[in-house]
Structures are given as C-alpha cells and as structure tokens.
Amino acid sequence: MPEHRAGRLEIVARAARVAVTIAVIFIVEVLVLGLAALPSVAAWALVLERIGEDRLLRTLVQAFLIAPAYVAFAIALMGWSALATRVTGARTPANAEYPIAELSWPLLRWARYMVSTHLVRICAGTVFRGSPLWTAYLRLNGARIGRGVYVNTLAIVDHNLLELGDGVVIGDDVHLSGHTVEAGVLKTGRVSLGPGVTVGVGTIIDIDVHVGAKGQIGALSFVPKHARLQGHAVYAGIPIRRLNVETTRFA
Numbered sequence: 001m002p003e004h005r006a007g008r009l010e011i012v013a014r015a016a017r018v019a020v021t022i023a024v025i026f027i028v029e030v031l032v033l034g035l036a037a038l039p040s041v042a043a044w045a046l047v048l049e050r051i052g053e054d055r056l057l058r059t060l061v062q063a064f065l066i067a068p069a070y071v072a073f074a075i076a077l078m079g080w081s082a083l084a085t086r087v088t089g090a091r092t093p094a095n096a097e098y099p100i101a102e103l104s105w106p107l108l109r110w111a112r113y114m115v116s117t118h119l120v121r122i123c124a125g126t127v128f129r130g131s132p133l134w135t136a137y138l139r140l141n142g143a144r145i146g147r148g149v150y151v152n153t154l155a156i157v158d159h160n161l162l163e164l165g166d167g168v169v170i171g172d173d174v175h176l177s178g179h180t181v182e183a184g185v186l187k188t189g190r191v192s193l194g195p196g197v198t199v200g201v202g203t204i205i206d207i208d209v210h211v212g213a214k215g216q217i218g219a220l221s222f223v224p225k226h227a228r229l230q231g232h233a234v235y236a237g238i239p240i241r242r243l244n245v246e247t248t249r250f251a
C-alpha cells in the first residue's frame with residue numbers, strides 16, 4: 001500500500017477511535033449522572049406532591065431541599081461512577097508508554113478513566129475530600145488503601161496504581177498520580193506509600209515511587225520518578241533531599 005494512503009487510513013482510524021471513545025464516555029457518564037441524581041429528583045418530586053399548591057411553602061421547601069439533595073447526589077455519584085469504571089474496564093495499566101499522538105485504544109481507555117474520575121472530583125470531591133467518604137470512593141475506584149487514611153487533595157488520579165498503607169496522610173493539594181507525560185508520551189507507574197507516611201501540602205509525587213513506613217515528605221516538595229525513600233526518614237525540597245533531622249519524634 002502506498003505510504004500516503006496508509007497515512008490517510010491511519011488518520012481516519014484515529015478519528016474513528018476518538019469518536020467511539022467520546023460516544024462511550026457520553027453514554028456512560030449520562031447514565032452514571034442520571035442514576036446518581038435519581039433518588040434526589042424522586043424524593044424532591046414526592047415532597048412537592050405532598051405539600052400541595054401553597055406557593056410560599058413550596059418555595060421554602062425547595063430552598064431547604066437543595067443542599068441535602070446535592071449531598072445525596074454526590075454520594076450516589078461516587079458509588080455509581082466507581083461501579084461503571086469496573087464494569088467498563090476503564091483503568092490505568094502499569095508501566096505503560098503510549099505516544100499521545102497515536103490515540104491508541106489503550107490510551108483512550110485510560111482517558112475514559114480520567115474523565116470519570118474528573119467528573120467525580122468536581123461534583124463530589126470538592127464536598128468530601130479529606131473525609132472517609134473520599135477515601136471510600138478512591139478505594140472503590142481501584143486504589144489499595146489501608147485503615148485511618150486521610151486524603152485531603154483532589155489532584156489524585158490513576159487510583160488503581162496507588163497503594164496507601166494504614167495511617168497515611170496526604171496534605172492539601174498534593175499531586176498524586178500514576179502517570180506523567182514526557183515528550184508527548186504518556187508513561188505510567190505505581191506509587192506506594194507505606195504505613196504512617198505523611199505527605200506535606202502542595203507536594204508533587206512522580207511515577208514509580210515507593211516511600212517506606214513512617215517516611216515524612218515536607219511541604220512544597222518534588223519527589224522524582226523511580227524514587228525509593230527510606231522509612232522513618234524526613235525528606236523535603238525540589239527535588240527532595242533527606243533532611244538531617246531527628247526522626248524519632250515521627251516514629
């Protein structure tokens with residue numbers, strides 16, 4: 001086959017893969033959001049039916065229903081979304097490298113996982129981050145998380161590549177993900193934080209990182225890819241360096 005013809009066929013195939021992916025995302029997310037909204041909408045309709053036609057009463061009731069209805073929607077969304085990613089197999093493969101320009105099927109499957117995570121992040125994460133409900137969602141969506149873990153960040157993705165031991169604390173605005181992009185190539189890797197690890201606010205953790213039990217990472221630090229940090233030690237800086245501080249107080 002002539003080269004220019006093969007090139008044109010690849011462009012068409014790429015466009016088709018993107019179109020199918022957008023259609024699947026649209027269908028899955030409309031279903032997920034609809035199922036999540038259903039209990040609130042149904043309860044709302046039921047209450048309005050019961051209270052009759054008094055305009056003032058209807059206005060008051062609706063005003064006070066907004067917050068609980070939204071909270072119920074957000075909780076349901078976390079459950080339905082996690083179920084949908086399991087059913088549709090949207091996941092981040094470990095140790096993969098995909099050139100973004102190729103828009104291959106595995107890359108687009110990863111993109112579906114990102115979109116579902118993002119929708120939950122903006123609709124529910126803003127309400128529940130740092131709470132056990134947020135941890136429960138991350139667990140349902142593929143992360144391996146121990147007991148007593150607090151995750152006070154929304155910048156957490158590729159959940160199935162993350163492992164957080166008992167008692168891990170992730171500070172505000174920490175960037176924790178199982179992927180990075182270098183020279184137009186998406187690269188993935190696991191991140192595992194041992195029991196008792198604390199990550200300071202605003203820190204970025206790159207891919208393929210392991211932190212030993214009770215390791216402490218300071219605020220506004222950068223942990224480069226493939227880093228292996230010892231337990232019972234304190235690290236900070238850009239890139240991180242081991243601090244010569246007394247660690248027993250963290251033990």
Ligand SMILES: CC(C)(COP(=O)(O)OP(=O)(O)OC[C@H]1O[C@@H](n2cnc3c(N)ncnc32)[C@H](O)[C@@H]1OP(=O)(O)O)[C@@H](O)C(=O)NCCC(=O)NCCS
Pocket residue numbers: 169170171172198199200201216217218219220221234235236237243245246
């Ligand atoms: C890293 C950290 C745990 C170290 O605390 P510490 O053991 O009390 O250490 P010190 O404050 O005595 O600092 C020791 C040295 O490290 C430096 N250092 C401390 N934190 C640093 C950071 N985040 N980045 C760069 N350097 C840092 C200090 O400047 C000091 O340097 P020096 O010896 O040249 O003077 C702490 O500074 C920190 O960053 N905590 C983050 C808390 C947080 O965000 N928790 C999240 C949940 S809310």
